Amino acid sequence: MGGDVSGDRPGRRAEAAVGAVSRRAALRAQSRGPGAKSDVGGVLLNLRSHDEVGQAYRGMSARIGQEMTGAVVQRMLPAGVEIIVGGSTTRRSGRSSWWAWGGVTADLPADRAFRVPPVTDATDMIGELHCAPLLRGYRGSRPWTSRAWPSRSRGSAGLLEDLPQVAELDLNPVIVTPDGATTVDARIRVAPCEPPPSPLLRRLR
Structure with missing residues (x-):
């Protein structure tokens, strides 16, 4: 709230x-x-x-x-691990969804995992991050809940699929605690996109 x-x-x-x-x-x-x-x-x-x-x-x-x-x-939220959930759509490379270590030191380790939507392996994706041990329960801390990530991955990747005019998506930070994940700040940039081709048009080979 x-x-x-x-x-x-x-x-x-x-x-x-x-x-x-x-x-x-x-x-x-x-x-x-x-x-x-x-x-x-x-x-x-x-x-x-x-x-x-x-x-x-x-x-x-x-x-x-x-x-x-x-x-x-x-x-104010309880202290947790800060994660960035992002995505982009470009004419050259298409859609991509990514997660990264968040917080004020996010740019130092360059810790990111990429996927092409739809994202179906959210748990594996977060496991690729170097900061994953912090989420699994580091030095006696309670582990994060894996149930929070499938919804975040489907939501962000699904938005890119459903709305091609979304050029950039940035949820930063998403604060992860043992009880779930909360998006603190979100930024979306929209841009004109080409209309989809008509299904009535026949394509020549």
């Missing part, structure tokens, strides 16, 4: 959003820029009151400037 915080009255809108959450909150900026939100101070965690959310929004808006279009207040 979360709430949208935007416009010229951040304090008042923040109070309504945090009231709906009723727990510790996270504030995430919405912006036009493609860069990571955490790099520009666009993610603030463990906000405990209406006043903290209002102050955080105003400070975030001052740092990011005109690139910031608003913010979202979300309920």
Whole structure:
């Protein structure tokens, strides 16, 4: 559960959003820029009151400037392993779906697994990641639930199959805990696509 915080009255809108959450909150900026939100101070965690959310929004808006279009207040989630679920459709290579290690260090290990939709082996796919031991129960931690991944793989890959105008899909991060997987942020880029050929047209060999 979360709430949208935007416009010229951040304090008042923040109070309504945090009231709906009723727990510790996270504030995430919405912006036009493609860069990571955490790099520009666009993610603030463990906000405990209406006043903290209002102050955080105003400070975030001052740092990011005109690139910031608003913010979202979300309920804080338990700590878990951060995974990125992505996909793309290009004219040259067609559709591809991929998973990667998420978080602020995601670009360092280049830990990714790729498939061509439809994805039917979600468990094997996640097992290819170098971070898989973290999900299976590393050093006494509870293991992740494998039931959470088939739905994520079918959902993201199925979206690319059903909607060819989806050029890029980015669920980042998906926080995995022993109780399931929750998508925290999602971004979709759409682009014009060629219409499918008519089934009434005969193709010459």
